[in-house]
Amino acid sequence: MIALISVVILLPFVAAFAGMLLGPRLSETLRARPPRDKAAPHAEAQAEAPAEGRRARWQAAATAERSPLRNGPALIACLPVAVAAVLSAVAAFAVWRTPGTRTGTLTLVETGTVPIEIGLRLDGLPAVVGLMVCLVALAVQVYSVAYMAEDPRYSSYAAFISLFTSAMLLVVYAGDLLLLYVGWEVMGVCSYFLIGHHWEDRANSRAAVKAFLVTRLGDVGFLFGVFVLGVGARSFDIGEIWARAGTLPHATVTAAALLLLAGVAGKSAQFPLHTWLPDAMAGPTPISALIHAATMVAAGVYVVARVYGVFLAAPAALALLGLVAVVSMLGSALAALAQDDIKRVLAYSTISQLAVMAAGLAVGAWNGAIFHLLAHGAFKALLFLAAGCVIVTAGSTMLRHYGGLRTGMPITFWSMTIGLAALVGVPPVSGWFSKDSVIEAAQHAAAHGGDIAAGGVHIPAGVAWTVYAGLLLTAAVTAAYAMRLWLMTFFGEPRGRYEVREAPKLMSWTVAALAVPSAVVGFFGLGAAELRPHLGSAVVALLCAAVGAGAAFSIWNRDPAADPARALGPAREVFARAFYVDELYAAAVVRPVQAVARQVVAVDRRGIDTAVVGAARGARRLAEPLRRPQNGNPQTYLTGLIAGIVLIAAGAVIFL
Amino acid sequence: MTGQEIVFTLLGVVAVGSAVLVVTTRQLVHAALWLVVSLGALAGGYLVLTAEFVAWVQVLIYVGAVVVLLLFGIMLTRAPIGRAADLDSGNRWAALAVALATAGVLVSVVVIGFRDASMPLRAGGGSADALGAAVFRTWVLPFEVLSVLLLAALVGAIVLSRSDVGGPKEKEPTKKRGER
Amino acid sequence: MHVAYPAVVAALLFSVGVYGVLARRNAILVLMSVELMLNAVNLNLVAFDVWWRDRLHGGQVLTLFTIVIAAAEVGLGLAIVLLVYRNRRMIDVDRLRTLSEDAAPAPEVGDGDAGGVRAAAAVRAGGKGAAT
Numbered sequence A: 001m002i003a004l005i006s007v008v009i010l011l012p013f014v015a016a017f018a019g020m021l022l023g024p025r026l027s028e029t030l031r032a033r034p035p036r037d038k039a040a041p042h043a044e045a046q047a048e049a050p051a052e053g054r055r056a057r058w059q060a061a062a063t064a065e066r067s068p069l070r071n072g073p074a075l076i077a078c079l080p081v082a083v084a085a086v087l088s089a090v091a092a093f094a095v096w097r098t099p100g101t102r103t104g105t106l107t108l109v110e111t112g113t114v115p116i117e118i119g120l121r122l123d124g125l126p127a128v129v130g131l132m133v134c135l136v137a138l139a140v141q142v143y144s145v146a147y148m149a150e151d152p153r154y155s156s157y158a159a160f161i162s163l164f165t166s167a168m169l170l171v172v173y174a175g176d177l178l179l180l181y182v183g184w185e186v187m188g189v190c191s192y193f194l195i196g197h198h199w200e201d202r203a204n205s206r207a208a209v210k211a212f213l214v215t216r217l218g219d220v221g222f223l224f225g226v227f228v229l230g231v232g233a234r235s236f237d238i239g240e241i242w243a244r245a246g247t248l249p250h251a252t253v254t255a256a257a258l259l260l261l262a263g264v265a266g267k268s269a270q271f272p273l274h275t276w277l278p279d280a281m282a283g284p285t286p287i288s289a290l291i292h293a294a295t296m297v298a299a300g301v302y303v304v305a306r307v308y309g310v311f312l313a314a315p316a317a318l319a320l321l322g323l324v325a326v327v328s329m330l331g332s333a334l335a336a337l338a339q340d341d342i343k344r345v346l347a348y349s350t351i352s353q354l355a356v357m358a359a360g361l362a363v364g365a366w367n368g369a370i371f372h373l374l375a376h377g378a379f380k381a382l383l384f385l386a387a388g389c390v391i392v393t394a395g396s397t398m399l400r401h402y403g404g405l406r407t408g409m410p411i412t413f414w415s416m417t418i419g420l421a422a423l424v425g426v427p428p429v430s431g432w433f434s435k436d437s438v439i440e441a442a443q444h445a446a447a448h449g450g451d452i453a454a455g456g457v458h459i460p461a462g463v464a465w466t467v468y469a470g471l472l473l474t475a476a477v478t479a480a481y482a483m484r485l486w487l488m489t490f491f492g493e494p495r496g497r498y499e500v501r502e503a504p505k506l507m508s509w510t511v512a513a514l515a516v517p518s519a520v521v522g523f524f525g526l527g528a529a530e531l532r533p534h535l536g537s538a539v540v541a542l543l544c545a546a547v548g549a550g551a552a553f554s555i556w557n558r559d560p561a562a563d564p565a566r567a568l569g570p571a572r573e574v575f576a577r578a579f580y581v582d583e584l585y586a587a588a589v590v591r592p593v594q595a596v597a598r599q600v601v602a603v604d605r606r607g608i609d610t611a612v613v614g615a616a617r618g619a620r621r622l623a624e625p626l627r628r629p630q631n632g633n634p635q636t637y638l639t640g641l642i643a644g645i646v647l648i649a650a651g652a653v654i655f656l
Numbered sequence B: 001m002t003g004q005e006i007v008f009t010l011l012g013v014v015a016v017g018s019a020v021l022v023v024t025t026r027q028l029v030h031a032a033l034w035l036v037v038s039l040g041a042l043a044g045g046y047l048v049l050t051a052e053f054v055a056w057v058q059v060l061i062y063v064g065a066v067v068v069l070l071l072f073g074i075m076l077t078r079a080p081i082g083r084a085a086d087l088d089s090g091n092r093w094a095a096l097a098v099a100l101a102t103a104g105v106l107v108s109v110v111v112i113g114f115r116d117a118s119m120p121l122r123a124g125g126g127s128a129d130a131l132g133a134a135v136f137r138t139w140v141l142p143f144e145v146l147s148v149l150l151l152a153a154l155v156g157a158i159v160l161s162r163s164d165v166g167g168p169k170e171k172e173p174t175k176k177r178g179e180r
Numbered sequence C: 001m002h003v004a005y006p007a008v009v010a011a012l013l014f015s016v017g018v019y020g021v022l023a024r025r026n027a028i029l030v031l032m033s034v035e036l037m038l039n040a041v042n043l044n045l046v047a048f049d050v051w052w053r054d055r056l057h058g059g060q061v062l063t064l065f066t067i068v069i070a071a072a073e074v075g076l077g078l079a080i081v082l083l084v085y086r087n088r089r090m091i092d093v094d095r096l097r098t099l100s101e102d103a104a105p106a107p108e109v110g111d112g113d114a115g116g117v118r119a120a121a122a123v124r125a126g127g128k129g130a131a132t
Helices: A004-032 A033-049 A057-068 A070-097 A124-147 A153-171 A177-198 A203-234 A238-247 A249-267 A278-280 A285-294 A295-307 A309-310 A314-339 A342-362 A366-392 A410-426 A430-447 A460-490 A505-527 A535-558 A564-570 A571-576 A578-627 A635-656 B003-024 B028-049 B052-077 B090-114 B130-135 B140-162 C006-024 C029-053 C060-086 C112-129
Strands: A102-107 A117-121
Touching: A004 A070, A004 A102, A004 A117, A004 A153, A004 A505, A004 B140, A033 A564, A057 A295, A070 A124, A070 A153, A117 A124, A117 A153, A117 A177, A124 A153, A124 A295, A124 A366, A124 A505, A153 A177, A153 A285, A153 A295, A177 A203, A177 A238, A177 A249, A177 A278, A177 A285, A177 A295, A203 A238, A203 A249, A238 A309, A249 A295, A249 A309, A249 A314, A278 A342, A285 A295, A285 A342, A295 A309, A295 A342, A295 A366, A295 A410, A295 A564, A309 A314, A309 B003, A314 A342, A314 A460, A314 A571, A314 A578, A342 A366, A342 A430, A342 A460, A366 A410, A410 A430, A410 A460, A410 A505, A430 A460, A430 A505, A430 A535, A430 C029, A460 A564, A535 A564, A564 A571, A571 A578, A635 B090, A635 B140, B003 B028, B003 B090, B003 C006, B003 C029, B028 B052, B028 C006, B028 C029, B052 B130, B052 C029, B052 C060, B090 C006, B130 B140, B130 C060, C006 C029, C029 C060
Parallel strands: none
Antiparallel strands: A102 A117
8 A cells, every 4th residue: 555655645746857858749749640640630629619719728728628748848747647546546545445554664864863654544535635636637737728828848847746746746645754855845846836837937947936925934933843743753654643642741742743733833824824825826727726725825724734642732722723713714705705806715725715624624524624634725726717718718817808608618617616615615515515514513512612523622711712713704704706607707798809719628617527526525524523514513504604705796797897896995905915014024024135135245255355356466566576487488487497306315315 | 758648638629629610610511621620620520539439430420520510500591601790609608617617627626636636548459350349249230229219210210301291380480581 | 538528518518508598698509508518428327337337338329319309309399499590580589578578567366468568578688688
C-alpha cells in the first residue's frame, strides 16, 4: 500500500520533468504523421465553424481540442495524473474496506538528536484528500489543454502543475512533519511560478512575489512550530506527535500550536496573512482553480486536521483559530460582495470558505471541516473552471461586462449554478451537508458553554458564540454575493460585445464532470452520524442564506442592468478595498521597509563603496613611484635582473 | 708557469682585450672586426686545450659565418660607417657596475674554487676522429634534433625577413634617420 | 695546466659580454655581446671536458651544439632586427618602449583602442629621442 502511494506521488513528479524536457519533442514526433490522418478532423471542424465572428482565442482552444492526442506536453501532463488518480482511488477503496492506519518508513535519517523518519502514512483522511487532489488536478490538466492552447509556455505550465500535484500529494500522504514541510514549500514555489506565469505583465510578477513573501512569513512560524513539536515529542512522526501531544508540557504544546497556526494562516490565506490570495488571481484561471481554491490553500486546514491532537491539547490556540476564522470569513465575504472581478469574488469566497473549515476545526467539528474541505475542493474548482469558460467566451474578467450568458452556454450555466448552490449551501448539494455539520458543531459548542464536540476540550464560551454568529452571518453574506455573481453573469441583457457560445468541449465537459461530485458528494456524509444534517441548525442557516439571497435578488430585480452592490452605499468602497488591509500593510510595513532599504543603499554607496574606491585610489597613488622604473626599456630590466642574480650568487658564495 | 699556461694567458689577454674593444668601440664595423680577433684568439685557446676540432669549427662557423652574417646585418640596417657617438645607451654606468660585480664574483669564485686543480693536456683528446665517434655514436639523437632546429630557424628567418610573407605591413616611417 | 686559467678567461669574457648587452644600444652590437657570452660558456665546456678526460667528450660535443645553436640564434636575431628596422627605421633597443605604460595615470577601464594610442605615443617618443 505504501509502495502504491509512493507511485502516486512519484508519477506527477516524473511527469513534471518529462513534460519540461520531452514534451515539445514528443509533439514533434506525434505531428510527423502522414497528412491524410489529419485532413478528416480538420474538414469537420471547418464545417462546424461559423463563417464569421470567431474570436482568435476560442479558435486556438478549439484547435488544441481537435488534436489533444498530438499535444506532447498535454499527454505527458494528463496521463500520469490520470493513472495517479486511479491508484489513489484504489488506495482510498482499500482504506474504506479495511480501515486502519498504514505507515511505511522509506528511510531513517539519524541526526544525533531527534531522528527524522522519511515515511508515508495512509489512513482515512489522506486517502480521501489525496483522491480529491488527484481528481481536481486531472480536471484542471484536461481543462488547461484547451484553455492554455495558445500559450507559448504551455509545456512549462503543465510541468509546474504536475510538480505541484506531486508536492500536494506529498503533503497529504507524508507520515513525517519534515517531509510534509518539504511538500509544503515545493507547493509554495510552484504557486509562485504559476501566479507569475504571464510575467510579461509587471503586475503579475509583483503578485507572485507578494504571494511568495507573505506565505513565507507564515512558513517561518510553521517551520519553528515543527521544530518545537519534534523536539518536544522526540519525534517528527505524525502518529507519535498526535499520541504524545497530551503528555507534553502545556507551554510547549501551546507555543507549537500557535507557531503552526502562523503557517496555516499564511498558506490558507487567513487573516492577517490573507492579502496574497486575491492578488494571486493574476495567474491563469485553471491555476486559481487548482492551487488557490481547491488544494494548496486547503493544505493549511489539512495540516491542522492532521495534527489536531496538538490543537486539542492547546485550547488557547483553538480559540485563536476560531477568532481568526471569524474575522477572515466575515470580512472576506463582505469584500466579495463588492468585487468587480469575477476571479476576485471567487478568491474572497475561497478565504471565507477556508475560514469556515478553520472554524469547524476550532469548535471540534473535525469530520465536518474535512467534509467541507472535500466539498469545497470540488465546487470551488468547478466555480473557477466555469468562470474560466465565461472569461474565454466574454473576453473579460469584469462582472459588469457580463450578462445574459445563460442561453448561449447551458453547460457552463447549469454547472455554475450547482457550484454556487453548493457554495451557498442549498440542499441537497454538497455544500449544504458540509456547512451544516460545521454550523451544528458551532451551535453545540455555543450552547454548551464552550465544550467542543471532540473529547472534553473547552474553549471560551464567548469564542464559541462568536464563531456561531459569524458562521450564520457569513452564510447570509455568502448567499448575497453568490446571488449577485449568478445574476450579473447569466441573466439580464449582455453588457459586452461578444458572441455568446459554449466554450470548447474539452473545457465545458470538464466543468460538467466536476459538477457531478459537487452535487452528490454530500450524500456520502449520510454514512456518519455527526455529518448528518440537523434540523435546527439547518433551518437557521437556510433562513440566513435565504435572507441574503433574497436581498440581493430584490435589489437586482429593480434594475437588472446595474450592479446590486450599489445598494451598499458608502460601504461599497470599503468592501471593494477589503477594509484597506493592503493599504494598512503598505503604510505599516512596506513603506518603512522601503525607506530603510533606501537608507541602506545610501549608506552602502556613501560609506562602504567610498571606502573601497578610496582604498583602490590610494593604492594606485602609492604605486605611482613604483611605476617609474617600468619605462619599457628592456636594458634597464635586464640590468636589474642581472644585478639581482649577482647579488644572490655573491650572497650564496659568501654566506654558504 | 708552464709554456702552455703562458701561451694560453697571452691568447686569453688578446681575447678579453679585443672583446672589451668590441663592446666599447665607437664604430660598428670595427666592433665586428674586433669580434673576429676575439673569437680567433679563443680558437687558439681551444687548440692549446687540445680541442683541435672545436677550434676549427669555431674558426669556420663563428669567424667565417656568424661574423659575416653580422656584417650583413650592419649593412642592411644602414648603420653609419665611421664613428658614431650614440652607440652606448644611458645605461652605461649601471651596466659597467653590474659587469664589474659579475666579473668580481665569478673570478673570485673560480680562483678560490680551482686553486689547486690542474689538468693534464694530452694530444688527440679532441681530434676529429674522437669527436666524430662521440657525435655519431653517443650523441646522434641530439645531433638529429639539432638539425631539425636548424631547419626551423632557417624557415623562421626567411619568414621574418620577407615582407611579402605574412608579417606586419610596412609602415610609413615616423622619422628617417638612415641617411646620416 | 692550471684549470683556473681558462676559467678566469671565461669569466672575464662573460662579464664583458654582460657589459655589452647592458650598455650597447644598437641591436646588432647587443647580438655580438651575446656571442661573447656564449663563447665564454664554450670555453668553460671545453676546459672542463679536458680536465675530466671525458671519454664520451660530452663537453666538446656540447660546444659544437652550442656553436650551431648560436649560429641559428644569430640568424633569427638578425631577421628580427631587420624586421624592426623595416618598421621603425631604427634598431636602438632602448627606444623600443612599447612595453611601457603611459606616463599619465592609466584610465579606469582600458579598451582595445587605448593600446593602439599608447603604441603610437611610444613611437612618437622614439622619434623625439632620435631628434635630440
